[in-house]
Amino acid sequence: xxxxxxxxxxxxxxxxxxxxxxxxxxxxxxxxxxxxxxxxxxxxxxxxxxxxxxxxxxxxxxxxxxxxxxxxxxxxxxxxxxxxxxxxxxxxxxxxxxxxxxxxxxxxxxxxxxxxxxxxxxxxxxxxxxxxxxxxxxxxxxxxxxxxxxxxxxxxxxxxxxxxxxxxxxxxxxxxxxxxxxxxxxxxxxxxxxxxxxxxxxxxxxxxxxxxxxxxxxxxxxxxxxxxxxxxxxxxxxxxxxxxxxxxxxxxxxxxxxxxxxxxxxxxxxxxxxxxxxxxxxxxxxxxxxxxxxxxxxxxxxxxxxxxxxxxxxxxxxxxxxxxxxxxxxxxxxxxxxxxxxxxxxxxxxxxxxxxxxxxxxxxxx
Amino acid sequence: xxxxxxxxxxxxxxxxxxxxxxxxxxxxxxxxxxxxxxxxxxxxxxxxxxxxxxxxxxxxxxxxxxxxxxxxxxxxxxxxxxxxxxxxxxxxxxxxxxxxxxxxxxxxxxxxxxxxxxxxxxxxxxxxxxxxxxxxxxxxxxxxxxxxxxxxxxxxxxxxxxxxxxxxxxxxxxxxxxxxxxxxxxxxxxxxxxxxxxxxxxxxxxxxxxxxxxxxxxxxxxxxxxxxxxxxxxxxxxxxxxxxxxxxxxxxxxxxxxxxxxxxxxxxxxxxxxxxxxxxxxxxxxxxxxxxxxxxxxxxxxxxxxxxxxxxxxxxxxxxxxxxxxxxxxxxxxxxxxxxxxxxxxxxxxxxxx
Numbered sequence: 001x002x003x004x005x006x007x008x009x010x011x012x013x014x015x016x017x018x019x020x021x022x023x024x025x026x027x028x029x030x031x032x033x034x035x036x037x038x039x040x041x042x043x044x045x046x047x048x049x050x051x052x053x054x055x056x057x058x059x060x061x062x063x064x065x066x067x068x069x070x071x072x073x074x075x076x077x078x079x080x081x082x083x084x085x086x087x088x089x090x091x092x093x094x095x096x097x098x099x100x101x102x103x104x105x106x107x108x109x110x111x112x113x114x115x116x117x118x119x120x121x122x123x124x125x126x127x128x129x130x131x132x133x134x135x136x137x138x139x140x141x142x143x144x145x146x147x148x149x150x151x152x153x154x155x156x157x158x159x160x161x162x163x164x165x166x167x168x169x170x171x172x173x174x175x176x177x178x179x180x181x182x183x184x185x186x187x188x189x190x191x192x193x194x195x196x197x198x199x200x201x202x203x204x205x206x207x208x209x210x211x212x213x214x215x216x217x218x219x220x221x222x223x224x225x226x227x228x229x230x231x232x233x234x235x236x237x238x239x240x241x242x243x244x245x246x247x248x249x250x251x252x253x254x255x256x257x258x259x260x261x262x263x264x265x266x267x268x269x270x271x272x273x274x275x276x277x278x279x280x281x282x283x284x285x286x287x288x289x290x291x292x293x294x295x296x297x298x299x300x301x302x303x304x305x306x307x308x309x310x311x312x313x314x315x316x317x318x319x320x321x322x323x324x325x326x327x328x329x330x331x332x333x334x335x336x337x338x339x340x341x342x343x344x345x346x347x348x349x350x351x352x353x354x355x356x357x358x359x360x361x362x363x364x365x366x
Numbered sequence: 367x368x369x370x371x372x373x374x375x376x377x378x379x380x381x382x383x384x385x386x387x388x389x390x391x392x393x394x395x396x397x398x399x400x401x402x403x404x405x406x407x408x409x410x411x412x413x414x415x416x417x418x419x420x421x422x423x424x425x426x427x428x429x430x431x432x433x434x435x436x437x438x439x440x441x442x443x444x445x446x447x448x449x450x451x452x453x454x455x456x457x458x459x460x461x462x463x464x465x466x467x468x469x470x471x472x473x474x475x476x477x478x479x480x481x482x483x484x485x486x487x488x489x490x491x492x493x494x495x496x497x498x499x500x501x502x503x504x505x506x507x508x509x510x511x512x513x514x515x516x517x518x519x520x521x522x523x524x525x526x527x528x529x530x531x532x533x534x535x536x537x538x539x540x541x542x543x544x545x546x547x548x549x550x551x552x553x554x555x556x557x558x559x560x561x562x563x564x565x566x567x568x569x570x571x572x573x574x575x576x577x578x579x580x581x582x583x584x585x586x587x588x589x590x591x592x593x594x595x596x597x598x599x600x601x602x603x604x605x606x607x608x609x610x611x612x613x614x615x616x617x618x619x620x621x622x623x624x625x626x627x628x629x630x631x632x633x634x635x636x637x638x639x640x641x642x643x644x645x646x647x648x649x650x651x652x653x654x655x656x657x658x659x660x661x662x663x664x665x666x667x668x669x670x671x672x673x674x675x676x677x678x679x680x681x682x683x684x685x686x687x688x689x690x691x692x693x694x695x696x697x698x699x700x701x702x703x704x705x706x707x708x709x710x711x712x713x714x715x716x717x718x719x720x
Contacts, residue, residue, distance in 0.1 A: 042476055056627075072431060
């Protein structure tokens with residue numbers, strides 16, 4: 001059943017959804033995030049410190065706790081999500097990844113001319129890691145006691161996550177919205193809730209191009225500011241005083257922050273557009289009631305704040321974005337949600353997922 | 367009923383959602399546990415199965431994280447989900463499984479335990495980051511065989527050769543310098559080969575001396591011109607020999623890698639792009655290690671000259687000569703790989719006078 005009706009005008013502040021044309025028996029089930037920044041900050045700090053004190057071993061359990069905190073505080077229709085992976089599973093994957101990284105680090109530092117070869121190998125491995133990561137996370141996530149699943153192929157991951165972004169960067173960003181849509185489509189279309197497939201219906205590209213313009217403007221602004229500051233510092237006699245050093249450091253951090261700011265702008269618009277077109281089981285649809293522009297602002301300031309505080313603002317930022325998006329997300333559900341069952345398969349290896357997280361390839365909003 | 371002893375024992379009750387099998391069908395339910403006998407059952411309004419006995423010994427309970435719902439599961443796929451974390455904790459304690467259920471939560475909950483844990487861990491973390499990580503990295507660097515260091519040399523040498531031109535010094539200069547190196551190496555009791563390479567650094571690295579981990583020392587013609595006095599040249603060579611002795615090149619690389627690994631693991635929670643923010647501390651820390659190694663090489667150079675029977679004051683004098691060539695750029699700072707030149711002159715002057 002193709003769905004074409006919209007519940008409201010798509011736009012900056014309106015509800016956007018692709019709810020089915022037949023409105024009989026449709027209930028609007030709200031999402032909700034009940035996490036609290038102070039509470040999460042305590043969990044986060046204990047995670048970080050225990051990780052350092054155990055020289056990284058606790059990081060596996062820290063990750064599980066973080067994911068369970070965010071899943072467990074996300075409710076749909078009053079029922080929470082859950083995350084089932086154990087610290088031991090994550091740790092096994094991490095140890096393999098750690099060994100690979102040690103070899104990589106030593107070899108490329110002692111034989112730097114081999115580094116490009118490693119980069120190419122990595123690019124070849126990336127689709128497998130992405131697919132493994134998506135599958136592991138899906139199979140260990142559940143809502144109302146039914147697990148999610150992921151059925152994407154490695155080839156699909158290669159097309160969506162390597163070829164398309166490559167095209168995007170080779171065209172200096174002009175094809176980036178296509179790449180974004182390809183990535184979202186690969187991710188969403190291959191996810192299932194139990195046996196019921198999810199689908200990304202006809203995601204439009206115009207809002208993404210607008211977001212790209214905004215992003216570009218911020219990048220240009222950052223570049224202009226950077227040039228000014230570089231010129232000022234280069235002609236200054238005080239570069240080697242303490243003040244000069246502090247200013248240089250602030251400047252470097254500031255440029256990073258501005259760059260991240262620009263990225264946040266694009267991500268916000270893209271996320272809103274994608275979520276507004278997400279359906280599952282051909283009859284339920286997500287309604288994104290939040291403003292893409294506002295989400296952009298939140299993401300952009302989050303990134304910048306995290307960079308400036310060297311990471312300390314992260315807990316507060318994570319709670320902030322989850323609360324905003326989930327607080328303005330609804331599921332337009334048609335019919336009963338109690339007849340879903342697992343597709344039966346348990347997740348397998350955690351290695352791929354750990355490689356992806358280790359490299360910081362987490363994507364999405366929470 | 368006249369005495370408390372005759373009253374029927376009241377069960378511990380935990381309210382939640384009951385999932386009889388894997389699937390999204392759920393029923394409001396109450397878990398009832400008789401502490402005294404260990405009997406448990408779940409009451410629902412499921413027709414035909416309103417009271418189900420449960421075996422608590424095969425029950426798995428999820429650990430507590432903040433206030434998220436708790437999951438009690440049984441091997442047949444049945445699950446009870448409840449928001450009443452406190453009741454579950456009480457149940458776990460009476461079953462004797464309280465400690466494992468949520469020790470992390472005990473720290474995260476706040477209060478004095480949280481503060482105490484954070485303080486203790488901060489102290490431990492400081493020790494590990496400032497001493498443990500460099501020590502471990504140094505250990506790895508120390509264990510690497512010489513052949514690895516020499517292989518690394520070949521690659522680094524290629525880079526040096528791109529940045530410089532063949533030496534324009536008169537014939538025999540290289541051999542004279544090699545003899546000086548051998549004399550100093552003997553005094554330093556250095557095992558392993560030390561080879562001297564002379565290059566022209568004009569328009570590039572200028573007056574400079576480099577030590578590669580495998581034992582190759584590179585000196586530029588311009589440095590030769592600056593250090594006409596053989597004692598000053600000896601000071602420069604002694605400093606570079608010290609770098610090779612202490613494996614500074616390899617140690618710095620190993621420390622950088624260890625630090626990067628540590629940061630990546632700890633900061634992995636941050637979004638991908640935020641990892642860029644982690645490279646700033648990494649650069650600062652690497653610069654700090656580098657400055658530490660330069661200082662070590664300076665003091666070792668003084669000792670080597672002394673052992674070779676040469677005047678150790680040649681080290682501060684040679685450094686002072688370098689200082690004449692610098693302007694503000696030699697002051698040293700957070701981002702610099704060398705300490706300020708004046709500082710180095712002062713410190714080596716003190717060491718040489720001892």
